[in-house]
Amino acid sequence: MMQSPDLPDIEQRIALLCERHGCEPRRLLQILIDVQEIYTFIPPQALTAIARHLPLPRVSVEGVAGFYSFLSLEPAGQYRILFSDNVTDRMLGNEELMRQFCNKLWLEPGKVSEDELVSADFTSCTGMCDQGPAALINGWPVTRLNRERIDLIADLILAKSPVASWPPTLFEVNDNIRRTDRLLDESFEPGSAIKAAVTRGAEAIFTELKLSRLRGRGGAGYKTAEKWITCRNSPAPARYIVCNADEGEPGTFKDRVLLNRLADTVFEGMTVGARLLSSAKGFLYLRGEYRYLLEKLEEILARRREAGLLGSNILGEPGFDFDIEIHLGAGAYICGEESGMIESLEGRRGKPRNRPPYPAQHGYLDQPTVVNNVETFACAAMIAVHGGKWFGETGTWESSGSKILSISGDCHWPGIYEYPFGVSVQKILEDCGAQEPYAVQVGGPSGILVSWQEFERSISFEDLPTAGAFTIFQRGRDILEAVRNYAHFFAHESCGFCTPCRVGTQLQKKIVDKIANGHGTASDLEELKHLGHLMRTLSHCGLGHAAPNPVLDMLQKFPGAYEQKLTSLSFEPAFDLDAALATARRITGRDDPSAHLP
Amino acid sequence: MISTITIDGKTVPFTEEQTIMDAALAAGVYIPHLCHNPEFKPHGSCKLCVVEANGRNVTSCTMPASPGMVVVNDTPELNEDRKALVQMLFVEGNHICPACEATGNCQLQAAGYYLHMQSPHFMHFYPPRRVDASHPDIFLDLNRCILCELCVRASRDIDKKSVFGISSRGIDSHLVVNSESGRLGDTSMAVTDKAAHVCPTGAILIKRKGYTVPMGKRLFDQKTLPEFHLEQQKRVEPEDGPDGG
Numbered sequence A: 001m002m003q004s005p006d007l008p009d010i011e012q013r014i015a016l017l018c019e020r021h022g023c024e025p026r027r028l029l030q031i032l033i034d035v036q037e038i039y040t041f042i043p044p045q046a047l048t049a050i051a052r053h054l055p056l057p058r059v060s061v062e063g064v065a066g067f068y069s070f071l072s073l074e075p076a077g078q079y080r081i082l083f084s085d086n087v088t089d090r091m092l093g094n095e096e097l098m099r100q101f102c103n104k105l106w107l108e109p110g111k112v113s114e115d116e117l118v119s120a121d122f123t124s125c126t127g128m129c130d131q132g133p134a135a136l137i138n139g140w141p142v143t144r145l146n147r148e149r150i151d152l153i154a155d156l157i158l159a160k161s162p163v164a165s166w167p168p169t170l171f172e173v174n175d176n177i178r179r180t181d182r183l184l185d186e187s188f189e190p191g192s193a194i195k196a197a198v199t200r201g202a203e204a205i206f207t208e209l210k211l212s213r214l215r216g217r218g219g220a221g222y223k224t225a226e227k228w229i230t231c232r233n234s235p236a237p238a239r240y241i242v243c244n245a246d247e248g249e250p251g252t253f254k255d256r257v258l259l260n261r262l263a264d265t266v267f268e269g270m271t272v273g274a275r276l277l278s279s280a281k282g283f284l285y286l287r288g289e290y291r292y293l294l295e296k297l298e299e300i301l302a303r304r305r306e307a308g309l310l311g312s313n314i315l316g317e318p319g320f321d322f323d324i325e326i327h328l329g330a331g332a333y334i335c336g337e338e339s340g341m342i343e344s345l346e347g348r349r350g351k352p353r354n355r356p357p358y359p360a361q362h363g364y365l366d367q368p369t370v371v372n373n374v375e376t377f378a379c380a381a382m383i384a385v386h387g388g389k390w391f392g393e394t395g396t397w398e399s400s401g402s403k404i405l406s407i408s409g410d411c412h413w414p415g416i417y418e419y420p421f422g423v424s425v426q427k428i429l430e431d432c433g434a435q436e437p438y439a440v441q442v443g444g445p446s447g448i449l450v451s452w453q454e455f456e457r458s459i460s461f462e463d464l465p466t467a468g469a470f471t472i473f474q475r476g477r478d479i480l481e482a483v484r485n486y487a488h489f490f491a492h493e494s495c496g497f498c499t500p501c502r503v504g505t506q507l508q509k510k511i512v513d514k515i516a517n518g519h520g521t522a523s524d525l526e527e528l529k530h531l532g533h534l535m536r537t538l539s540h541c542g543l544g545h546a547a548p549n550p551v552l553d554m555l556q557k558f559p560g561a562y563e564q565k566l567t568s569l570s571f572e573p574a575f576d577l578d579a580a581l582a583t584a585r586r587i588t589g590r591d592d593p594s595a596h597l598p
Numbered sequence B: 001m002i003s004t005i006t007i008d009g010k011t012v013p014f015t016e017e018q019t020i021m022d023a024a025l026a027a028g029v030y031i032p033h034l035c036h037n038p039e040f041k042p043h044g045s046c047k048l049c050v051v052e053a054n055g056r057n058v059t060s061c062t063m064p065a066s067p068g069m070v071v072v073n074d075t076p077e078l079n080e081d082r083k084a085l086v087q088m089l090f091v092e093g094n095h096i097c098p099a100c101e102a103t104g105n106c107q108l109q110a111a112g113y114y115l116h117m118q119s120p121h122f123m124h125f126y127p128p129r130r131v132d133a134s135h136p137d138i139f140l141d142l143n144r145c146i147l148c149e150l151c152v153r154a155s156r157d158i159d160k161k162s163v164f165g166i167s168s169r170g171i172d173s174h175l176v177v178n179s180e181s182g183r184l185g186d187t188s189m190a191v192t193d194k195a196a197h198v199c200p201t202g203a204i205l206i207k208r209k210g211y212t213v214p215m216g217k218r219l220f221d222q223k224t225l226p227e228f229h230l231e232q233q234k235r236v237e238p239e240d241g242p243d244g245g
């Protein structure tokens, strides 16, 4: 065990911090995020002190701190750089940049430097795929990394320059909106949707929502009106509105742009929901990667309170009280799953709950809760203003309205594209300037790997449902490498609660690695299918159910991606003796032929 | 009127609030399980108890029974999948049964036998796991922990001590104890605690008790896992329990 550093005033500081959060156990994750900001890691004494103040068993506090990737229980350096490791960052050379960075600072990836100044590691997609390779430095996004930028960053760190004084261009994040339709075209007057809800009444807005046929934009496509009605019909002293801005699906970044551009519309959608469901409290669950948007969003909330669009007696309506609290995530994809999100909001590990009951009946603090995607709330606000008929005029019958896509990978103009539902993959590829496209991962690793033979298929719930990710691979790209990246993603993000996913995602990762390293056999392909079956049919939540998707799609559609990599043997041991000697070679600095097994 | 479900064609009554597992065990119908123990709040993590209910796979220890539900449980396909889950639990930890003090008393081992597991099948992970002998009466060996959280539940809900919890995520998930040093000896754990006696494997062992019962005469040398689990159910049922007492 590590010797814990001497931190003289930690007791008082933690006491103050807990007080600032009302000593509420549900604020635990927020408290831990603050501790990490103060100390750059979470010292063991802090866990003990927090446990005393909330009060909670220390073991629970430690359990929460250990769950989230961005929280570190060991010193992680004054500067912590996390390279985004989506497949698009890979294609743009993030591994080489990581090497360059580590060489320059005498670092080993995943370890903190001896002087405890700096550490570097990879992290799951940070949602900057249209301007990668990207990284987070002490939580702040840096984009468009290249050799020059890495040199600059390394020099700034060596000079111990505070991150706040680094050149702002490093942190520039562009919206890159390339195509607009219904949602992004229409201007929005803050207050207009709430006014409609108040003057026309809840029933009228419910009718518009039904008429709109709006389905959730977070991926699963549940009918929004139905979800809201279930929530309203569940008798309870309180109801809650949760906006899911966890946007963890690799390749998805449209919620980032919506929050940067259309935050008013999103908050207004939540407030309309509050009016319809008689809810007094809402949360925006903002993924830790989007921490840089927090101040701006807080300002918008403050402005809305001043304008009487949040707070008590909204728009002068007696008893119409609603406010929104922003809750930060800290690097856990599973917290995008709605029940994991609710656990996280309550200050616990983001472990998905048993269902039934569903959140619309028993959610936050066991009260009826609607969880919706950022885009869904924006749509709801527009429907309140323009009506369900207007909304349903575009798209298809099953998939009304438009969809905002996050396009990245091999194309000229990566960014945000809004299309009516039903648009073909082919049309999108043409619009974004994709050259010799070969495959598209629609909906991220949880979605569908579409081959060049299927480009006439359409973006819609009835054909290719998606939360928005659209990652393009051109001819010549190694699909196996992409699938390997995805397999690593799921293994890293599995919450570890249930056996099939905790162990299955690891086994899947190891076998895909084995094939990529040229040691795979025909029996490994069978094993991947077997694991796929186990994860799909036995897992506790959607993460485990979707984890085999990219692998199984590749097996079915891209035999060329792995066949020539298989050894001719039918059985190859998983244990590679030569690879096991790699450490010895590194220590002795040898890599000559006689340091390898024949 | 009493509501019923069917399990593999057999009619099984259930009362409100009962899960499929509760109803099955009360009726003497065996659904394989590891993380479930009728004395504690259901957990639903091992997934051995997954059954098909009305055509959908569900976790029977957490899924409420509903009138007319048609449950499929004891099929070669489901048992094959359950065997794979047990194999997964074996390879993710370090289980050296012949050298383990718990051999013969271990439910993981017994589940392997029951499901005709001949080999671990999957590649071993050989994870480095902690062993903690700091407590005077209790030995903690995380090499054998299957993350069933029975000790967590027992300590939290029965002993009211919360000595145990889970930290980290994914494959790194591991048991932690309630002390800043991380040592069991520095917690309030007592050998008389319920939590000291619920571990289905040999991860929590009572010191100096290991070999009082010789191999060959141990729990699962005498009975099968289904027999053990169905008796366990009887112990928690009140006299006029669901199956009529």
Ligand SMILES: Cc1cc2nc3c(=O)[nH]c(=O)nc-3n(C[C@H](O)[C@H](O)[C@H](O)COP(=O)(O)O)c2cc1C
Binding pocket: A215, A216, A217, A218, A219, A220, A221, A222, A244, A245, A246, A247, A248, A249, A333, A334, A335, A336, A337, A338, A339, A371, A372, A373, A374, A376, A541, A542, A543
């Ligand atoms: C592993 C996992 C991750 C998810 N991540 C997100 C996410 O980042 N954003 C989101 O809106 N929905 C996500 N979802 C879906 C949510 O559980 C939920 O269905 C959604 O927020 C409902 O909103 P909608 O009806 O507006 O789509 C995720 C689901 C799973 C299983």
Ligand code: SF4
Binding pocket: A334, A352, A493, A494, A495, A496, A497, A498, A499, A501, A502, A539, A540, A541, A542, A543, A544, A545
């Ligand atoms: S499927 Fe994976 S992410 Fe979901 S509960 Fe199981 S281990 Fe956790």
Ligand code: SF4
Binding pocket: B144, B145, B146, B147, B148, B149, B150, B151, B152, B175, B198, B199, B200, B201, B203, B204
């Ligand atoms: S120590 Fe035993 S009871 Fe506790 S979680 Fe591990 S296997 Fe379950």
Ligand code: FES
Binding pocket: B032, B033, B034, B035, B036, B043, B044, B045, B046, B047, B048, B049, B050, B059, B060, B061, B062
């Ligand atoms: S017994 Fe039901 S999941 Fe473990």
